[in-house]
Amino acid sequence: MAAKGDTFYAWAADAACQEKGECGGAVTALLTHALKSGMVDAVLAVKKGQDLYDAVPTLITDPAEIAQTAGSLHCGTLLLSKLVKKYLDGAEKMRIAVPVKGCDAMGLYELAKRNQVNLDNVLMIGLNCGGSVSPVSARKMIAEKFGVNPDDVVKEEIDKGQFIIVTKDGQHKGISIDELEEEGFGRRSNCRRCKMKVPRQADLACGNWGVIGDKAGKATFVEVCSEKGANLLDGAVKAGAVKTDAVPAKALEIRGKVENAMLKLGDKWRARYFEGLGEGNDRLKKIMDETSRCIKCYACIENCPICYCVECSTKKSYLVEPGQVPPPFMFHLIRYAHISDSCINCGQCEEHCAMDIPNALFMHALQVDLQEMFGHTPGVDMELPVLALVEEKAERKRLSDTGSDQIFNIFE
Amino acid sequence: MISDPDINHVKHALESLEFLVVQDIFLTETAELADVVLPAACYAERGGTQTSTERRVQMWRKAQNPPGEAKEDWKIISELAAKMGYAKQFPYQDIEEIFNEVAALTPSYHGMNYERLNRPEALHWPCPSEEHPGTPILHKEKFAHPDGLGIFAPIEWKPPAEVPDAEYPFVLTTGRILWHWHTGSMTRRSATLDAEVPTGWIEINPEDAKALGIKDKEIVRAISRRGSVEVPAKVTKDIMKGVMFMPFHFAECAANILTNNALDPIAKIPEFKACAVKVEKITEA
Numbered sequence: 001m002a003a004k005g006d007t008f009y010a011w012a013a014d015a016a017c018q019e020k021g022e023c024g025g026a027v028t029a030l031l032t033h034a035l036k037s038g039m040v041d042a043v044l045a046v047k048k049g050q051d052l053y054d055a056v057p058t059l060i061t062d063p064a065e066i067a068q069t070a071g072s073l074h075c076g077t078l079l080l081s082k083l084v085k086k087y088l089d090g091a092e093k094m095r096i097a098v099p100v101k102g103c104d105a106m107g108l109y110e111l112a113k114r115n116q117v118n119l120d121n122v123l124m125i126g127l128n129c130g131g132s133v134s135p136v137s138a139r140k141m142i143a144e145k146f147g148v149n150p151d152d153v154v155k156e157e158i159d160k161g162q163f164i165i166v167t168k169d170g171q172h173k174g175i176s177i178d179e180l181e182e183e184g185f186g187r188r189s190n191c192r193r194c195k196m197k198v199p200r201q202a203d204l205a206c207g208n209w210g211v212i213g214d215k216a217g218k219a220t221f222v223e224v225c226s227e228k229g230a231n232l233l234d235g236a237v238k239a240g241a242v243k244t245d246a247v248p249a250k251a252l253e254i255r256g257k258v259e260n261a262m263l264k265l266g267d268k269w270r271a272r273y274f275e276g277l278g279e280g281n282d283r284l285k286k287i288m289d290e291t292s293r294c295i296k297c298y299a300c301i302e303n304c305p306i307c308y309c310v311e312c313s314t315k316k317s318y319l320v321e322p323g324q325v326p327p328p329f330m331f332h333l334i335r336y337a338h339i340s341d342s343c344i345n346c347g348q349c350e351e352h353c354a355m356d357i358p359n360a361l362f363m364h365a366l367q368v369d370l371q372e373m374f375g376h377t378p379g380v381d382m383e384l385p386v387l388a389l390v391e392e393k394a395e396r397k398r399l400s401d402t403g404s405d406q407i408f409n410i411f412e
Numbered sequence: 413m414i415s416d417p418d419i420n421h422v423k424h425a426l427e428s429l430e431f432l433v434v435q436d437i438f439l440t441e442t443a444e445l446a447d448v449v450l451p452a453a454c455y456a457e458r459g460g461t462q463t464s465t466e467r468r469v470q471m472w473r474k475a476q477n478p479p480g481e482a483k484e485d486w487k488i489i490s491e492l493a494a495k496m497g498y499a500k501q502f503p504y505q506d507i508e509e510i511f512n513e514v515a516a517l518t519p520s521y522h523g524m525n526y527e528r529l530n531r532p533e534a535l536h537w538p539c540p541s542e543e544h545p546g547t548p549i550l551h552k553e554k555f556a557h558p559d560g561l562g563i564f565a566p567i568e569w570k571p572p573a574e575v576p577d578a579e580y581p582f583v584l585t586t587g588r589i590l591w592h593w594h595t596g597s598m599t600r601r602s603a604t605l606d607a608e609v610p611t612g613w614i615e616i617n618p619e620d621a622k623a624l625g626i627k628d629k630e631i632v633r634a635i636s637r638r639g640s641v642e643v644p645a646k647v648t649k650d651i652m653k654g655v656m657f658m659p660f661h662f663a664e665c666a667a668n669i670l671t672n673n674a675l676d677p678i679a680k681i682p683e684f685k686a687c688a689v690k691v692e693k694i695t696e697a
């Protein structure tokens with residue numbers, strides 16, 4: 001019987017699933033088992049759309065369709081969390097299994113704190129994540145750095161610090177991610193700063209780090225992170241859907257080393273980006289300059305997993321004068337005030353920004369400062385935030401009753 | 413009834429018609445004057461292609477069925493044609509067939525088909541053959557003249573048909589704003605856009621406003637030789653002295669009641685951008 005903290009090598013028993021999966025297809029087999037066995041009513045996963053730069057979220061209720069979602073799409077910069085809230089009723093009426101990157105898992109926790117997602121009904125299969133590459137920049141990078149037509153690429157992977165492409169005539173080409181990133185390509189900037197490499201707040205954490213020897217590339221390293229996760233894995237093994245093997249001690253050590261190296265790299269990028277922002281007035285000026293390009297399209301608010309209010313304050317005419325572009329700076333200040341202590345650095349507000357404003361950088365910088373001040377880490381558990389609104393109605397009532405706009409009394 | 417110049421004249425013309433049919437997705441100001449309104453499908457309710465001014469031919473994909481009695485435009489036209497006895501000439505079963513006919517008959521579309529259009533960049537005409545990559549930029553190496561050189565012809569400046577005088581001392585120019593599109597038949601039905609900008613205005617330079625005794629946000633009367641409208645003043649340095657600006661999207665203060673329908677001799681574009689107006693304070697209670 002598996003228990004929290006246990007680790008396994010796992011792969012799909014089914015040969016086709018093994019082949020289609022990224023590293024032995026364990027995740028696909030687990031999802032299929034969860035659906036077949038009735039543990040969940042549906043699977044929300046990601047499949048290839050027009051091409052491999054196009055990651056499409058898809059809701060599946062027929063186990064036969066899960067195979068379409070096998071394999072990792074490293075240009076899949078999408079966030080699944082808010083889709084659960086917006087389109088699946090916050091999993092209120094449906095039990096859903098979801099493969100989650102660190103940011104997907106963190107977003108689900110933050111939405112759960114705000115009663116927007118019912119985590120009891122969500123089965124999270126965590127994916128270790130080294131980072132994702134935005135589709136536009138990936139195409140440009142492949143054309144300019146690899147000298148290959150992006151439409152001729154049939155597979156991309158990230159392995160041993162390299163971004164590797166496979167072309168339709170079978171050629172492999174890899175370039176080190178460090179080199180790509182020094183030249184402005186590679187992972188999204190929020191991914192560079194990300195330190196949620198093994199999502200242990202999910203039910204299982206799966207990845208290829210630590211898979212060595214003859215299993216390399218053919219099995220996935222699974223860490224059991226909850227009782228739910230243990231039940232899924234046990235059930236899948238018992239049903240003959242997934243095969244497991246013990247993890248060699250050396251492999252565990254290697255995985256730990258890789259994870260630490262990734263965390264250090266995250267720290268390095270944080271220092272670099274945050275220093276670039278400057279401090280105090282310089283930082284404020286930089287933020288004001290950049291946000292003066294804003295066209296008030298609302299993509300940042302629409303896609304942020306922390307934004308959930310029905311009555312968004314940015315739409316109150318006494319706070320933000322309507323009909324102005326760029327909107328008054330108050331538009332952005334409201335978001336900094338409401339979101340920053342809970343920002344999970346998922347990058348959506350930057351990724352979707354029509355004006356390429358580095359919104360995630362600004363918010364993440366604030367979040368890291370606030371974490372230092374208040375000791376609250378968003379996205380890892382159900383601890384409530386210090387400043388952010390989690391009960392919109394109660395909070396709006398309090399504000400209107402007291403006439404105060406103080407969310408947190410710093411003078412207490 | 414909103415986007416044409418001299419709306420009073422447009423109204424007179426439309427009301428004099430024997431029979432007016434309007435096909436639209438909403439009951440617009442023009443549709444209200446119609447004898448028959450044919451409810452059409454909006455962009456998300458129909459497939460097909462659209463060619464933009466940059467000559468890009470893009471595919472549309474239907475996301476859902478039109479509501480109620482509404483139908484896709486090509487179906488309305490085909491059914492109407494059949495009723496008029498032209499069923500044989502309009503035998504279409506789907507939109508791809510129609511596109512293939514367009515491509516077969518239009519030399520600059522010969523190389524286009526749905527398979528080729530099914531990608532984000534789509535294709536730009538001219539695209540005369542299936543091997544042709546399309547032409548995103550026209551006249552890149554040479555112009556269409558036999559010697560490959562373009563001909564540039566100077567044009568003598570001519571004043572607009574109507575210029576300011578003692579009675580109508582200001583130039584009125586009109587245009588669009590960011591938040592609304594054209595007649596507002598779609599954007600003014602959006603609660604979000606309506607919250608940003610609920611109605612129109614007339615921009616007046618602070619010096620002109622001072623001389624006229626007009627304050628910001630005050631409702632004033634703007635008058636031209638063709639009509640008058642009541643509209644809130646927006647006193648702003650963004651507009652030059654002697655010139656006023658009105659967005660034209662708003663039926664309740666329609667800029668085109670004031671505009672002049674003088675036409676460009678070749679392009680036949682009306683002089684939306686310049687006519688003469690005066691502005692008065694509203695004094696009666």
Ligand SMILES: Cc1cc2nc3c(=O)[nH]c(=O)nc-3n(C[C@H](O)[C@H](O)[C@H](O)COP(=O)(O)OP(=O)(O)OC[C@H]3O[C@@H](n4cnc5c(N)ncnc54)[C@H](O)[C@@H]3O)c2cc1C
Nearest residue numbers: 021022023025026027028045046071073076130207208209
């Ligand atoms: C963007 C990304 C980066 C990764 N980086 C690392 C890493 O650095 N180190 C590491 O050890 N492992 C990483 N992984 C995990 C690893 O690639 C495999 O997914 C894991 O080993 C499971 O393999 P499998 O064969 O069992 O998965 P499969 O059976 O192939 O299942 C993969 C699952 O991932 C889902 N998926 C694919 N793309 C996305 C996406 N963009 N967002 C959310 N879900 C997605 C699919 O829907 C599918 O359910 C990454 C995964 C992703 C998606």
Ligand code: SF4
Nearest residue numbers: 102103129131191194
């Ligand atoms: S933010 Fe973190 S978890 Fe999310 S895609 Fe980037 S690296 Fe992966």
Ligand code: SF4
Nearest residue numbers: 304343344346347349
């Ligand atoms: S502010 Fe931006 S980076 Fe932070 S959680 Fe929201 S969308 Fe993600």
Ligand code: SF4
Nearest residue numbers: 294295297298300353
């Ligand atoms: S996404 Fe960018 S442009 Fe749009 S409202 Fe947000 S900051 Fe402004």
